[in-house]
Amino acid sequence: MNTPKYTTDVLIAGAGPGGASTSIFLAKEKINHIIIDKATFPRDKICGDALSGKTVGMLQRITADWQQLFLGDEHKAIVCCGIQFIAPGNTSLDVPFQLNNAGKQTPPGFVSKRIDFDNILAGLIDRQYATLLTGTLLQDIEETDEGLLVTILQNGEQQQIFTRMIVGAEGRGSIVAKKLAGHTMDPAHFSAGIRGYYKNVSGLHAQHYIELHFLQEFQPGYLWIFPLADGVANVGVGMLSKNIAAKKINLKQMMADAIATHPNLKNRFSNAVQDGPIEGWGLPLGSKKRNLSGNRFLLTGDAASLIDPFTGEGIGNAMVSGLVTSRIIKKALDANNFSEQFLAQYDEEIYKKLWTELKLSHYLQQLSSKPRLFNFIVGKASRSKELRETISCMFENVDIRKKFMNPLFYLKILFNR
Ligand SMILES: Cc1cc2nc3c(=O)[nH]c(=O)nc-3n(C[C@H](O)[C@H](O)[C@H](O)COP(=O)(O)OP(=O)(O)OC[C@H]3O[C@@H](n4cnc5c(N)ncnc54)[C@H](O)[C@@H]3O)c2cc1C
Numbered sequence: 001m002n003t004p005k006y007t008t009d010v011l012i013a014g015a016g017p018g019g020a021s022t023s024i025f026l027a028k029e030k031i032n033h034i035i036i037d038k039a040t041f042p043r044d045k046i047c048g049d050a051l052s053g054k055t056v057g058m059l060q061r062i063t064a065d066w067q068q069l070f071l072g073d074e075h076k077a078i079v080c081c082g083i084q085f086i087a088p089g090n091t092s093l094d095v096p097f098q099l100n101n102a103g104k105q106t107p108p109g110f111v112s113k114r115i116d117f118d119n120i121l122a123g124l125i126d127r128q129y130a131t132l133l134t135g136t137l138l139q140d141i142e143e144t145d146e147g148l149l150v151t152i153l154q155n156g157e158q159q160q161i162f163t164r165m166i167v168g169a170e171g172r173g174s175i176v177a178k179k180l181a182g183h184t185m186d187p188a189h190f191s192a193g194i195r196g197y198y199k200n201v202s203g204l205h206a207q208h209y210i211e212l213h214f215l216q217e218f219q220p221g222y223l224w225i226f227p228l229a230d231g232v233a234n235v236g237v238g239m240l241s242k243n244i245a246a247k248k249i250n251l252k253q254m255m256a257d258a259i260a261t262h263p264n265l266k267n268r269f270s271n272a273v274q275d276g277p278i279e280g281w282g283l284p285l286g287s288k289k290r291n292l293s294g295n296r297f298l299l300t301g302d303a304a305s306l307i308d309p310f311t312g313e314g315i316g317n318a319m320v321s322g323l324v325t326s327r328i329i330k331k332a333l334d335a336n337n338f339s340e341q342f343l344a345q346y347d348e349e350i351y352k353k354l355w356t357e358l359k360l361s362h363y364l365q366q367l368s369s370k371p372r373l374f375n376f377i378v379g380k381a382s383r384s385k386e387l388r389e390t391i392s393c394m395f396e397n398v399d400i401r402k403k404f405m406n407p408l409f410y411l412k413i414l415f416n417r
Helices: 017-028 053-062 066-071 114-123 175-179 241-247 251-261 315-335 340-368 371-383 385-394 398-405 407-415
Strands: 006-013 033-036 077-079 082-086 092-096 110-112 130-133 136-143 148-154 157-168 190-199 210-213 221-227 232-240 279-284 297-299
Touching (some): 006 148, 006 315, 017 033, 017 053, 017 114, 017 315, 033 136, 033 157, 066 077, 066 114, 136 175, 157 175, 190 241, 190 251, 232 241, 232 251, 297 315, 297 340
Parallel strands (some): 006 157, 033 130, 157 297
Antiparallel strands (some): 082 092, 136 148, 148 157, 190 279, 210 221
């Protein structure tokens, strides 16, 4: 064995939202570590580019200057104030985001291209405690008695890092998740998504609401239109991989057809110009529990399959898991214990925080594939202020989301105009 080029207590593989947050929170604990990414920043990531209230909450924990950093340039980010649902039967429902009680000035969410968002977040990695190695690909991991021997590729040369523990934050297709946790892709809990940028889409909401079009042909899934700065929109579709395979669907063709022919969309896209290629990526959904830790490793973000199965949002959960990861690493270092048994507290804490929400979102994902019920709820809500407010709160408050799992909720709205 060659002498490893680097030796560390903690290695984070991936500097996207999951890995960067882990690093930033570890630095707040004054813990030295190495973080690697195969890309050099700024780099793109296929995404809807929508940053929810949960992401805003995590950015507030990271730095008091977050608004200036992430929203300061009007060409790079746009604040959005709500969601517009369009049910399969065409009824549309505007749901404003609840304003934060703590400060009405706090933007409830925003849309920013990932090439910008991820670059700003990675720029907050604290070099006093973190050694950031970009252009560095994780290739392999070997378990030894004393730790992990990690093979990396840097400038075309293979090198090794010796670490006492590793955080898998490489997103979909994580080597740490495959090799150490034994994860495989499950098409019933995995979506495929594509997105393109378009200029001149007409009819965008005046308060920059994000639009979710639950078209019949994309069930369970939806077509989205998210407004970006400078008159550009991020347009994409996401759909469960199980259904794509069963129906032999070509997502790009389906999106092109919907834009060209759907009565709600064709006029809005008549002067639109596609800006760059349509590209796709996978979404590992959090609709099934998995092992998130083991001997000397923890998984965060997409490597841990934590994407919301209804909304497709994964950045907020990646950042939340980064925070929890940093806390568990501190405990492991203090106890000098990196065993599977000790690190299992990570799984407990993650699922204590996120499972209720993920389970409810899985339920809503299944509900959205029942067009008649979905049309009925959206239709009722468009006429009922109380129901609209319930749905609005649902995005912030898990207890309110629970209402959707109770059959009495549907009976109540059936008899309540
Ligand atoms: C089409 C689509 C639309 C989406 N829309 C939204 C949305 O609007 N809002 C939202 O919140 N979420 C959305 N998501 C989900 C979101 O993109 C992910 O949940 C989020 O990026 C997860 O962050 P992460 O840090 O775990 O992984 P990633 O963002 O994928 O980051 C992983 C990092 O690891 C690096 N890496 C990968 N392999 C290696 C390796 N072998 N060695 C070293 N480095 C490596 C990569 O270069 C990358 O920088 C969408 C996803 C898709 C596919």
